Amino acid sequence: MMKKLTRTETAAYLLERDHFCILSHCRPDGDTVGSSAALCLGLRSLGKTAHVLFNEEVTERFAWLHEGLTKAQPEEGDTLVSTDVAAPGMLPQAFQPLLGKIALRIDHHGSATSFTELELVDSASASCAELVWDVLKEMGVKADPAIAEAVYVGTSTDTGCFRYANTTAHTFQTAADCAAAGARVFELNQTLFETNSLGRLKMQAWIVDHIHMLRCGSMAVCAIPRSVEEELGVTEDDMDNISSFPRTVAGVCIAATLREAKDGHVKLSVRAVPGYDAAKIAAKFGGGGHKGAAGAGIDLPIAEAEQAVEAALLEECP
Amino acid sequence: MMKKLTRTETAAYLLERDHFCILSHCRPDGDTVGSSAALCLGLRSLGKTAHVLFNEEVTERFAWLHEGLTKAQPEEGDTLVSTDVAAPGMLPQAFQPLLGKIALRIDHHGSATSFTELELVDSASASCAELVWDVLKEMGVKADPAIAEAVYVGTSTDTGCFRYANTTAHTFQTAADCAAAGARVFELNQTLFETNSLGRLKMQAWIVDHIHMLRCGSMAVCAIPRSVEEELGVTEDDMDNISSFPRTVAGVCIAATLREAKDGHVKLSVRAVPGYDAAKIAAKFGGGGHKGAAGAGIDLPIAEAEQAVEAALLEECP
Numbered sequence: 001m002m003k004k005l006t007r008t009e010t011a012a013y014l015l016e017r018d019h020f021c022i023l024s025h026c027r028p029d030g031d032t033v034g035s036s037a038a039l040c041l042g043l044r045s046l047g048k049t050a051h052v053l054f055n056e057e058v059t060e061r062f063a064w065l066h067e068g069l070t071k072a073q074p075e076e077g078d079t080l081v082s083t084d085v086a087a088p089g090m091l092p093q094a095f096q097p098l099l100g101k102i103a104l105r106i107d108h109h110g111s112a113t114s115f116t117e118l119e120l121v122d123s124a125s126a127s128c129a130e131l132v133w134d135v136l137k138e139m140g141v142k143a144d145p146a147i148a149e150a151v152y153v154g155t156s157t158d159t160g161c162f163r164y165a166n167t168t169a170h171t172f173q174t175a176a177d178c179a180a181a182g183a184r185v186f187e188l189n190q191t192l193f194e195t196n197s198l199g200r201l202k203m204q205a206w207i208v209d210h211i212h213m214l215r216c217g218s219m220a221v222c223a224i225p226r227s228v229e230e231e232l233g234v235t236e237d238d239m240d241n242i243s244s245f246p247r248t249v250a251g252v253c254i255a256a257t258l259r260e261a262k263d264g265h266v267k268l269s270v271r272a273v274p275g276y277d278a279a280k281i282a283a284k285f286g287g288g289g290h291k292g293a294a295g296a297g298i299d300l301p302i303a304e305a306e307q308a309v310e311a312a313l314l315e316e317c318p
Numbered sequence: 319m320m321k322k323l324t325r326t327e328t329a330a331y332l333l334e335r336d337h338f339c340i341l342s343h344c345r346p347d348g349d350t351v352g353s354s355a356a357l358c359l360g361l362r363s364l365g366k367t368a369h370v371l372f373n374e375e376v377t378e379r380f381a382w383l384h385e386g387l388t389k390a391q392p393e394e395g396d397t398l399v400s401t402d403v404a405a406p407g408m409l410p411q412a413f414q415p416l417l418g419k420i421a422l423r424i425d426h427h428g429s430a431t432s433f434t435e436l437e438l439v440d441s442a443s444a445s446c447a448e449l450v451w452d453v454l455k456e457m458g459v460k461a462d463p464a465i466a467e468a469v470y471v472g473t474s475t476d477t478g479c480f481r482y483a484n485t486t487a488h489t490f491q492t493a494a495d496c497a498a499a500g501a502r503v504f505e506l507n508q509t510l511f512e513t514n515s516l517g518r519l520k521m522q523a524w525i526v527d528h529i530h531m532l533r534c535g536s537m538a539v540c541a542i543p544r545s546v547e548e549e550l551g552v553t554e555d556d557m558d559n560i561s562s563f564p565r566t567v568a569g570v571c572i573a574a575t576l577r578e579a580k581d582g583h584v585k586l587s588v589r590a591v592p593g594y595d596a597a598k599i600a601a602k603f604g605g606g607g608h609k610g611a612a613g614a615g616i617d618l619p620i621a622e623a624e625q626a627v628e629a630a631l632l633e634e635c636p
Contacts, residue, residue: 162480162493163507169498175480176490186483187592193481197568198526198535205523208516217516250515274505 002114005104007131010120011138013104014043014081020050021074023082023102026092028055030192033062034154035083035106035128040069041147042136055092061192065150079103084128084154087113106131126166129154130174143181152178152188161193165292199238204245206232212310217251219313223258223306243269243295254278254317256309258302266298266305276317284312320432323422325449328438329456331422332361332399338368339392341400341420343408346373348510351380352472353401353424353446358387359465360454373410379510383468397421402446402472405431424449444484447472448492461499470496470506479511483610517556522563524550530628535569537631541576541624561587561613572596572635574627576620584616584623594635602630 005013014020022040024032036052043050054070074080080102085091086109088099105116108131110123125131133151141147155174159167162175179185196204206228212221229239239259246255254272261267268285270278271293278294285308287296298305323331332338340358342350354370361368372388392398398420403409404427406417423434426449428441443449451469459465473492477485480493497503514522524546530539547557557577564573572590579585586603588596589611596612603626605614616623 163504163511165504167497167503167507169494169496172490172494172497176487176494178487179485179490180487185485186481189481189485190591194562194566195568196566201522201526201567204519205526208519208523244512248512248514249519250513273508 002116003118005118005120007120007134007138010104010106010118010135013118014135015046015139017079018048019075019078020048021071021078021080022050022052023080023085023091023095023098024052024055024058025082025085025090026055026057028058028062029084030062030157031127031129031154032084033058033065034150034152034157035132037065037069038129038132038136038147038150038154039081039083039106041144041150042132042139042141045141045144045147046139053095056094057092062153065153074098074101081106082116083132084108088115106135124168126164126168126171127155127158129158130170133174133177143177145182145184148178148181148183149188152183152185153192156188157192161189197235197238199232199234200242202232203229203234203238203242207242207245208249211246211249212306213252214310214313215317217249218253219317220246220249220252220255221258221306221310221313222246222255223302224260225302226260226262226264229259244271244293247271247273254281254313256281256313258298258305258309260302264301266300266302267295268298268305268309269293269295280316281309281312284316285309320434321436323436323438325438325452325456328422328424328436328453331436332453333364333457335397336366337393337396338366339389339396339398340368340370341398341403341409341413341416342370342373342376343400343403344373344375344410346376346380347402348380348475349445349447349472350402351376351383352468352470352475353450355383355387356447356450356454356465356468356472357399357401357424359462359468360450360457360459363459363462363465364457371413374412375410380471383471392416392419399424400434401450402426406433424453442486444482444486444489445473445476447476448488451492451495461495463500463502466496466499466501467506470501470503471510474506475510479507515553515556517550517552518560520550521547521552521556521560525560525563526567529564529567530624531570532628532631533635535567536571537635538564538567538570538573539576539624539628539631540564540573541620542578543620544578544580544582562589562611565589565591572599572631574599574631576616576623576627578620582619584618584620586614586616586623586627588612598634599627599630602634603627 022036024036040050051071052069081104102116105119108125108128129151243257254276257269259267270281272278277291279289282294282296285296340354342354358368369389370387399422420434423437426443426446447469561575572594575587577585588599590596595609597607600612600614603614
């Protein structure tokens with residue numbers, strides 16, 4: 001039977017024990033690395049033995065947070081805790097044999113699958129790091145710069161540096177705690193956010209040159225043929241969330257981006273500011289989503305798909 | 319004799335009085351508009367009569383914050399308060415006759431010129447809005463969404479949405495208060511930060527296509543001839559802080575941007591991540607600055623200037 005814990009119960013559970021091994025998820029992001037590092041450092045600051053289980057998928061961008069904290073294997077008697085792991089499938093391949101042995105899951109994914117006996121899950125939390133930070137405070141951990149930076153990385157990366165819709169007062173409060181405890185906020189922001197791959201920048205440059213403005217620039221449509229992605233040599237990482245870019249042109253209220261997949265299938269993504277309805281456009285092509293962001297698949301050659309989307313925009317937004 | 323006030327003394331001073339007229343600065347930014355709006359709304363919430371003096375220079379971007387708060391002229395007996403005004407010269411032309419009549423200045427510019435009898439100045443504060451917020455709290459003002467949004471606009475715009483080096487724990491704490499009081503943080507961020515002019519995007523696209531990488535992409539140089547700016551039709555607003563852009567390419571540690579002025583004179587701007595020294599490069603051309611950002615003027619045709627800067631970079635950064 002899975003049991004849901006509060007922050008206070010989680011703190012009590014951790015305080016009662018010693019010897020911890022903390023697990024992060026596959027394709028690790030700033031939140032799973034930051035959360036696991038913060039929890040490990042917090043436990044150590046109370047005199048406990050704690051390690052992060054070495055995750056070979058952690059990239060250079062975040063590996064510094066795990067420096068000096070990892071070990072290759074859990075030991076007999078270790079309490080296993082996962083951070084930011086939403087489902088068994090999110091565990092790295094190498095951690096799969098540990099399934100069923102993980103005692104506690106700390107996570108903020110609402111639609112997650114339970115796979116541990118105990119869990120602290122708060123889907124209202126923008127990041128797992130905020131949750132870990134709350135638990136550490138309950139345990140009486142005093143923040144030092146290392147803990148603060150781990151929490152800050154998790155919190156800031158999962159909110160796009162406080163710009164995403166998930167950002168709450170609690171997120172800002174956590175960031176305030178981190179800054180007060182000595183996190184190098186400016187330096188971290190420069191590295192984490194004020195950087196774009198050259199491939200991404202080339203793609204954005206291409207979009208600026210090929211974007212089609214409608215209705216005096218309040219609507220934008222951009223169709224990206226497969227051949228362009230191949231010529232520019234962009235990776236999937238470079239293309240991540242590219243559909244949000246055309247909406248950032250000043251004056252654009254609703255923007256549609258069409259991407260041609262390898263098989264010629266076209267993927268439509270629509271982004272809109274408040275007052276416009278992206279889902280209405282996507283619905284015209286059998287798709288769906290929210291007012292702010294929606295998508296659909298279109299079985300037409302990309303040039304024809306573009307024309308159909310332009311017609312839909314002009315019809316829906318008078 | 320100018321007298322410096324604390325936040326508490328400022329709160330007491332404002333509480334003692336009624337009938338206020340609040341002044342913003344010329345070329346108004348989010349902080350002067352947000353600070354003046356927040357102060358006006360806060361005073362009104364305590365039952366006092368308060369207005370913002372109509373500033374015709376306020377642009378559409380921020381004008382909504384002053385809606386319903388302005389009047390055209392101060393009245394007999396009004397206490398005049400300026401927010402975010404660093405010097406007499408920063409007052410709009412239309413406000414100049416009021417010099418000498420402004421009772422209190424609330425500001426966060428350290429190098430400011432005193433021009434009022436009383437002042438609350440804290441140069442450690444990232445924004446004037448944070449200061450105003452502190453004073454309102456001391457006065458017992460309860461934040462409502464309108465006050466919270468005015469404070470949030472000031473705080474977020476003066477810190478580049480919490481990314482600039484001036485961001486402090488107090489800044490995040492203020493943002494937390496604003497979010498808790500109902501400020502639409504996500505919507506404001508989208509409008510204020512997730513937007514670029516088409517001219518700016520075209521300039522960035524040109525830079526991506528013409529940037530010159532040195533030392534395996536750790537250094538970047540970009541020379542922007544006058545003719546390119548004219549062809550693209552970019553404005554000075556579009557070019558604002560453009561020299562920070564080449565540094566944002568992933569992997570670039572130090573970036574030099576050269577811009578050709580109308581008279582052919584070349585302006586060099588260098589930006590560097592921690593560990594690199596921009597000032598050292600600028601000094602080679604008789605300029606100066608900080609390790610992170612420095613500049614110089616170069617009296618050479620832009621192509622020759624670019625070669626000289628590349629040579630300087632290769633020599634200084636082995």
